[in-house]
Amino acid sequence: MQYLYTLDQDSIRELDDILSTDLVAKIYAQAHSSYPDECCGLLLKQGIRPCTNILNDLHKADPLTYPRNAAEGFVFSSEDALFLSKNINSDNPVKIIYHSHPDVGAYFSDEDKQNALFDGEPIYPVDHLVIDVQSSGVVCSKLFRFINGDYKLIAILPGNNDK
Numbered sequence: 350m351q352y353l354y355t356l357d358q359d360s361i362r363e364l365d366d367i368l369s370t371d372l373v374a375k376i377y378a379q380a381h382s383s384y385p386d387e388c389c390g391l392l393l394k395q396g397i398r399p400c401t402n403i404l405n406d407l408h409k410a411d412p413l414t415y416p417r418n419a420a421e422g423f424v425f426s427s428e429d430a431l432f433l434s435k436n437i438n439s440d441n442p443v444k445i446i447y448h449s450h451p452d453v454g455a456y457f458s459d460e461d462k463q464n465a466l467f468d469g470e471p472i473y474p475v476d477h478l479v480i481d482v483q484s485s486g487v488v489c490s491k492l493f494r495f496i497n498g499d500y501k502l503i504a505i506l507p508g509n510n511d512k
């Protein structure tokens with residue numbers, strides 16, 4: 350993977366085997382086909398698991414509890430959430446949780462932090478990839494890691510919308 354930015358070489362060395370150009374292309378295709386909704390999924394030590402964003406269903410069923418729709422957030426299906434919680438100690442663990450941000454840029458939002466943390470500590474020992482997707486394709490994606498009490502940008506990956 351050719352990065353547009355890395356915080357330092359040590360941070361991404363371990364991820365180089367995981368973030369293959371091929372898998373990132375698949376993630377970008379999912380982000381584009383889900384547009385204008387957010388997509389979500391899991392990048393494992395080997396392979397990916399594209400997940401189902403059920404926020405539209407939740408929003409329709411209970412708009413008071415779920416004021417956002419799938420264009421503004423994501424919630425894993427119960428199957429995906431169960432897979433994530435059970436898989437983390439397996440021999441092919443989840444390394445990265447990814448989701449897309451349609452038209453608003455790639456950043457780790459307050460909502461994203463709330464979902465990733467419990468009592469100020471990460472629920473899962475994973476990094477987070479946020480994909481900046483527009484109708485023309487993916488602009489770039491940004492990888493965030495919990496370092497010293499907050500999520501820090503550790504790498505920027507090139508997009509595919511200039512091709």
Ligand SMILES: [Zn+2]
Nearest residue numbers: 448450458461
């Ligand atoms: Zn987000």
